Amino acid sequence: MIVIKVGGGKTIDVDAVVSDLAELWKAGKRFILVHGGAETTNEVAEALGHPPQFVTSESGYESRRTDRRTLEIFEMVYCGQLNKMWVEKLQMLGVNAVGLSGIDGRIFEGRRKDKLRVRMNGKRLVIRDDWTGTVEKVNTELIDLLLANGYLPVLTPPGSSDKGEAINVDGDRAAASLAAAVNAEALVILSNIPGLMREFPDESTTIKSIPASKVDDYMEFAQGRMKKKVMGAAEAVADGVGKVVFADGRIESPLTAAINGGGTHIEQ
Amino acid sequence: MIVIKVGGGKTIDVDAVVSDLAELWKAGKRFILVHGGAETTNEVAEALGHPPQFVTSESGYESRRTDRRTLEIFEMVYCGQLNKMWVEKLQMLGVNAVGLSGIDGRIFEGRRKDKLRVRMNGKRLVIRDDWTGTVEKVNTELIDLLLANGYLPVLTPPGSSDKGEAINVDGDRAAASLAAAVNAEALVILSNIPGLMREFPDESTTIKSIPASKVDDYMEFAQGRMKKKVMGAAEAVADGVGKVVFADGRIESPLTAAINGGGTHIEQ
Numbered sequence A, B: 001m002i003v004i005k006v007g008g009g010k011t012i013d014v015d016a017v018v019s020d021l022a023e024l025w026k027a028g029k030r031f032i033l034v035h036g037g038a039e040t041t042n043e044v045a046e047a048l049g050h051p052p053q054f055v056t057s058e059s060g061y062e063s064r065r066t067d068r069r070t071l072e073i074f075e076m077v078y079c080g081q082l083n084k085m086w087v088e089k090l091q092m093l094g095v096n097a098v099g100l101s102g103i104d105g106r107i108f109e110g111r112r113k114d115k116l117r118v119r120m121n122g123k124r125l126v127i128r129d130d131w132t133g134t135v136e137k138v139n140t141e142l143i144d145l146l147l148a149n150g151y152l153p154v155l156t157p158p159g160s161s162d163k164g165e166a167i168n169v170d171g172d173r174a175a176a177s178l179a180a181a182v183n184a185e186a187l188v189i190l191s192n193i194p195g196l197m198r199e200f201p202d203e204s205t206t207i208k209s210i211p212a213s214k215v216d217d218y219m220e221f222a223q224g225r226m227k228k229k230v231m232g233a234a235e236a237v238a239d240g241v242g243k244v245v246f247a248d249g250r251i252e253s254p255l256t257a258a259i260n261g262g263g264t265h266i267e268q
Helices: A014-026 A037-049 A070-093 A139-147 A169-182 A212-221 A225-238 A256-257 B015-025 B037-049 B068-092 B141-148 B171-181 B212-221 B225-238 B254-259
Strands: A003-004 A031-034 A053-055 A062-064 A096-101 A108-112 A116-120 A124-128 A134-140 A153-156 A159-161 A186-191 A210-211 A242-247 A264-267 B002-006 B030-037 B054-057 B062-063 B097-101 B108-112 B116-121 B123-127 B132-137 B152-156 B159-161 B186-191 B210-211 B243-248 B264-268
Touching: A003 A014, A003 A037, A003 A169, A014 A031, A014 A070, A014 A153, A014 A256, A031 A070, A037 B062, A053 B152, A070 A153, A070 B068, A096 B068, A108 A169, A116 A186, A116 B002, A134 A159, A134 A256, A134 B037, A139 A153, A159 B054, A186 A225, A186 A256, A210 A212, A212 A225, A212 B212, A225 A242, A225 A264, A242 A256, A256 B030, B002 B015, B002 B171, B002 B243, B015 B030, B015 B068, B015 B254, B030 B068, B068 B097, B068 B152, B108 B171, B108 B264, B123 B171, B132 B159, B132 B171, B141 B152, B152 B171, B171 B186, B171 B225, B186 B225, B210 B212, B212 B225, B225 B243, B225 B264, B243 B254
Parallel strands: A003 A031, A003 A186, A031 A153, A096 A153, A108 A159, A186 A242, A210 A264, B002 B030, B002 B186, B030 B152, B097 B152, B108 B159, B186 B243, B210 B264
Antiparallel strands: A053 A062, A053 A116, A108 A134, A116 A124, A242 A264, B054 B062, B054 B116, B108 B132, B116 B123, B243 B264
């Protein structure tokens, strides 16, 4: 079982991912697909007159300010437009895909942060009407049921709080928790970069392999959100995922390339 | 098994439907929920600068002109905003709901109309880039699997063409086909009217019961889209559905009321 996370960047070649995935699926390999949609959400939020805002946590991480209207727009894009786009493209290639969010069957369950201490536009704030949270538990029963019956699960945030509320959860972290929960042989994270680079953005400096135990030595190369992704990868490997691969989603046969050694491999 | 179709009208009391449904579900009754979303789709399409257009078929029925961008907006609202709203509200009442569209697992499968002969703004037109179709087959395997494992399926258009393309299908007709396919004891259609009225819009003239074989005698009372709904109901009963109930979705305990004789009952 391989869990694939595809980011929401516009330069990712969705058709290349889908056709590669369909071919591998038909050859008998089993996958769960998790997709993002941040860029499109920003565009739609702008168009609907509710522009995106971002907040920075006390520990320095940036995340989307998710008031109720933002959550609704987030669901429109992630669960509507993009989830059904992935399902349609897979169905058109003969793969019986089923698209679900993390609140369906509470696949991605976690805690809603009822109080966010953040900085926004330089000011310290406590936000109480926010709909974000962290995946703490992956309920795999529904996914197992789908896989056992020949369906390819196509998953997306939001997740569900322990009370059943929809919460904006980080897609990379959700995919990593999922990969650990299903004991995946690999988690492949496709985005618009070829992997972790020693000298960002020089793609020729992409690091081929990182031992999970040595991830700390490589953190100096990780920029911005990549820090969180690399740490998450090390955690996933510690939790039993065979390996985590950061690979290029802009190329032909991106999955096959990643499986065959492309990108940055983090493993024991 | 009861199939419930809830229209997308803004006056429908969604919370009343959900709490009634949750109570009946927990008492052991089994349901499949199908929802609409036309009104919200119109609003979002306006807000996104792609206002809704409607066409009239040669046989006199009005439907949404669905170009590719409209299909995308349709999916945002039906599969994103509204499908996840229903799932979230059910999850918050402890019902393990799973939201799916008709392209997921090809639940609602049909034929895409590759050429629409219509009238639009008074002119006769042939439209070729349209994404509408008709449900011809309900693939119940996935629904059966969900129900057998304790999940409440929450379904919505679009459907899937035989090639896997997403197609805008009529929600009432999809629900009727579904009710027939699962041999439902009843199909309950909740909307913002109390049933078929002899003297529309005088709600005190709501007709209590119509024998399916006599539906033709009552067609004179059906206005606009209600004609299609009443004919669809007669077809569903002919196809083996126990009864079809048109009932009020604006009241407390709307489902219980409909099951206990409220609204207009069409049966053998």
